[in-house]
Structure formats: structure tokens, C-alpha cells
Amino acid sequence: MLSGTVFAVCMAGTTLPTPLYPLYQDKFGFSELTVTVVYALYAFGVIGVLLLVGNASDAVGRRPVLLCGLGLAAASAVCFLCATGLGWLYAGRLLSGLSAGLFTGAATAYVMELAPDGGASRATLVATAANMGGLGCGPLLSGVLAQYAGWPLYLPFVTHLVLVAGSAAVLLRLAETVRERRPLRAVRPQRPALPPQVRAVFAPAAIASFAGFALFGVFTSVSPEFLAESLHVDDHAVSGLVVALAFFASTGGQLAVGGVGVRRSLPLGCAGLLAGLALLAGALRWDLMSLVVLSALVGGAGQGLAFRAALSEVAGASPEHRRAAVLSTLFVVAYAGISVPVIGVGLLTDRIGLEGAGLVFIACMAVLVSTAAVYLARRPAEARV
Structure with missing residues (x-):
């Protein structure tokens, strides 16, 4: 199209x-x-x-x-x-x-x-x-x-x-496609919203979304420098391909939700994110290109599964007249994951080096994803979509 x-x-x-x-x-x-x-x-x-x-x-x-x-x-x-x-x-x-x-x-x-x-x-x-x-x-x-x-x-x-x-x-x-158009002055800022009936679903969805976008943010912002410094890969095409693989894998993960089902996709996505973080830690620790590629593929697929499932669960639990505001809140949390942790990694890199900063980031994100996974495992069946 x-x-x-x-x-x-x-x-x-x-x-x-x-x-x-x-x-x-x-x-x-x-x-x-x-x-x-x-x-x-x-x-x-x-x-x-x-x-x-x-x-x-x-x-x-x-x-x-x-x-x-x-x-x-x-x-x-x-x-x-x-x-x-x-x-x-x-x-x-x-x-x-x-x-x-x-x-x-x-x-x-x-x-x-x-x-x-x-x-x-x-x-x-x-x-x-x-x-x-x-x-x-x-x-x-x-x-x-x-x-x-x-x-x-x-x-x-x-x-x-x-x-x-x-x-x-x-x-x-x-x-x-918009038939009844209104003037620009009709546009109003959208306040983040979180109705009570959405909160039980929103918490793990937001945590997984934040961690998934944080993984993408750090991966795409520092991986070219890591490839050049630690792995001596100065080929820009290779650097671009490694980053692209994470996004392509995310696309595959999002498309897989239809076959896996929303209910199972969020915990599976959390598992994929944890595996991707572990592979990235190994890549940083042992300077292995193969682990960088696997981290991009596994972590990207986990991010795709988790984020599409998060959107589906939050949208399904939201009242129709407040759905747009609730989804905007989820997107704000997700995009905060691209900014705040990325800057934190940059601050730490200047003090303890790229490897140390990356491992600290991975440990923090692993705790967040594990928290979401534990919550999902213990959540009552009636709270699941």
C-alpha cells in the first residue's frame, strides 16, 4: 500500500x-x-x-x-x-x-x-x-x-x-479519510489517563514497554561505538545491519502475536527481553560479535511480542471514551524508555567505561522485566485479557 x-x-x-x-x-x-x-x-x-x-x-x-x-x-x-x-x-x-x-x-x-x-x-x-x-x-x-x-x-x-x-x-x-474536519484550534493537549480498571493490566504492560524501548534505545545509540571500539568493526554497513536486525526482529515479534495469542505474548516477550539482555551482557563481557547479533534478534523479537501484546491488553481494558488517552500514556512511558536510560548509560560510560555502563543498564532492565514477569505469573486469570 x-x-x-x-x-x-x-x-x-x-x-x-x-x-x-x-x-x-x-x-x-x-x-x-x-x-x-x-x-x-x-x-x-x-x-x-x-x-x-x-x-x-x-x-x-x-x-x-x-x-x-x-x-x-x-x-x-x-x-x-x-x-x-x-x-x-x-x-x-x-x-x-x-x-x-x-x-x-x-x-x-x-x-x-x-x-x-x-x-x-x-x-x-x-x-x-x-x-x-x-x-x-x-x-x-x-x-x-x-x-x-x-x-x-x-x-x-x-x-x-x-x-x-x-x-x-x-x-x-x-x-x-477524515470526513468531518474541524479547525486546528479544536485540537487540545491530551492528558495522560489511567482509569482504575486499567491499572492492573497497565503496570506489567508499561514495565515491559519501558524496558523494551530502553533496550532499543541503548542498542541503537551505543552499539556502533561498541562495535568500533571493542570489536574493531569499522564497516558502517555492518554496524547499520546489526541495528537494523533488532528492528526487523521486532517486526517479526509483533506479527507473531496473531499466532501466539495476546495472553501468552506478553510473558513470552518478557522472556525474550531477558534473553536478549543476557546475550548483550555476554557480548559486552567477552567482546563477541555473534552474541551482539543474537542479542539484536532475540531482544528485538521479545520487544515486538511484548509491545504489541501490551498495546492490545491496555486497549482492551480501557473504556472506549478514554482509550486514546490511556494508549498515549503507554506510549509516553515507552518513549521515556528511549531517553532516560540512554542518558544514564552515557553518564556512566564517561566514568566506568562502555562495558561497565552497559552491564549496569542490563542489570537494572533485567530487574524491571523480571518484576513484570513475576506479576504476570501471579496475576489472577480474571485480570488477564
Whole structure:
């Protein structure tokens, strides 16, 4: 579906700089902490949009919001192209987060609304693949271009600008699906909400979502540096592929929920996250590339299982008139996982090194995931969806 392609192009732009961070470190001379702060700004942008204008496309229409998101994606690429200092990288990541925040809800709804009659299941598959698959394509594209083509800090973003322009042309030819549009002033900030009947389901879902996104955040922000420093892997294509594998595995995990069932997917996802964390600890301790790859695959699949199951359980337990606000709360918790732990790892890296910081992070996330798993095991059957 063309709308899914537009979705994927936008999401690819948010992960495009991932394998390029070591090059920016060499160019501008900043620390690993700065890398994690640059990365975390993306999450702050997403959270801000979700809270302030997350329901904008319901009022003004899908296409205007998605066009705005593509405009922000283009502005982000321009910031990276013009980067002569750290401020440009900060601006580029923040704009990328704003773009993703606009796309996350609006593009998912748009893909499903454009589906033909009886195509709801396929549309869900397309939206899932476009979201996580697009995130995986970003580092893979930039890594290959940086390694095998010239201008490694420029060509990936020029390529993305071309793709964004093509996506805008496609979007202008697609039909608007919101029939009763309202003015922009009708958009109101969405307050996080947690009705009493949702809390028993929300707690383990939020913990698993936080840990899963934290694993992705740390993996994508520091793995290129770890591959270069500890494993002496300077191939940007390999670095991009390793990060992409985590997102592709997450896509597979989300798609597997349909066969596994929501009720079993959340505890299985927690088990996958624990296994992925253990493999990542082994990779850090013994400097083994094979364990890095396995960590990406197993942890990514666990994140996909856990997060889609978390969304399904929380949505099912929420009152219909408050469902959007409750899901926004879950997304805020999830994206907090990309920002807070990532910055913490950056702070620790400057003091105890990348290996030590990574092991501390893994221990903390393992405690969180284990807590969610124990809660799920002891939860009464009637509280399960």
C-alpha cells in the first residue's frame, strides 16, 4: 500500500544517523554522553507531540498532519546536511522526533482507513511492517551508503530528502479519510489517563514497554561505538545491519502475536527481553560479535511480542471514551524508555567505561522485566485479557 510506503520513509529518517555517530564523534570531538543525549532528544520530541497534538489528525485530517510530518523530516535531514557543530545535530534529532510523533498515530490510522473492505488484518500487517521495518531500513541504508559510496555524512540525507519529496507527491494523490474536519484550534493537549480498571493490566504492560524501548534505545545509540571500539568493526554497513536486525526482529515479534495469542505474548516477550539482555551482557563481557547479533534478534523479537501484546491488553481494558488517552500514556512511558536510560548509560560510560555502563543498564532492565514477569505469573486469570 502506498500509504505504508510513506510511513516507512518517514520512520527510516528517524534512525538514519545511527551508524554515523562515530563519524560525528571524530568530526566534532564529543563524548559518548553527548551521543546518547543527541539520540534521546528524538524521544523528547515524540513525547511532546503525543501529549500536545497527538489527536490533531482526528480534527484537521490525516493528510495535512502527515504532510507536516514529512516537512519536519525534510527539515531534520537539512540540519544534518548543514551540521557544522553539535547544535545542528540536536536540532536534527528533535525535528526527527516531532516528525515521528505526528506520524505514529496518524499514519497507522490512515493505513487502516485506506484499506479495502475486509482488508483490516492486512492493513494492520502493513502498518506494523512500515513502522518497525522503516526504522530498520534507516541504519541499513545509511550504513551501506556511508561504507560503499562517497560523502558518508551527506549522501544518506540527500537520499532521504529525495524519498521524502517522492512520498509527499504520493500523499497528495491519496484520498483524505477524515470526513468531518474541524479547525486546528479544536485540537487540545491530551492528558495522560489511567482509569482504575486499567491499572492492573497497565503496570506489567508499561514495565515491559519501558524496558523494551530502553533496550532499543541503548542498542541503537551505543552499539556502533561498541562495535568500533571493542570489536574493531569499522564497516558502517555492518554496524547499520546489526541495528537494523533488532528492528526487523521486532517486526517479526509483533506479527507473531496473531499466532501466539495476546495472553501468552506478553510473558513470552518478557522472556525474550531477558534473553536478549543476557546475550548483550555476554557480548559486552567477552567482546563477541555473534552474541551482539543474537542479542539484536532475540531482544528485538521479545520487544515486538511484548509491545504489541501490551498495546492490545491496555486497549482492551480501557473504556472506549478514554482509550486514546490511556494508549498515549503507554506510549509516553515507552518513549521515556528511549531517553532516560540512554542518558544514564552515557553518564556512566564517561566514568566506568562502555562495558561497565552497559552491564549496569542490563542489570537494572533485567530487574524491571523480571518484576513484570513475576506479576504476570501471579496475576489472577480474571485480570488477564
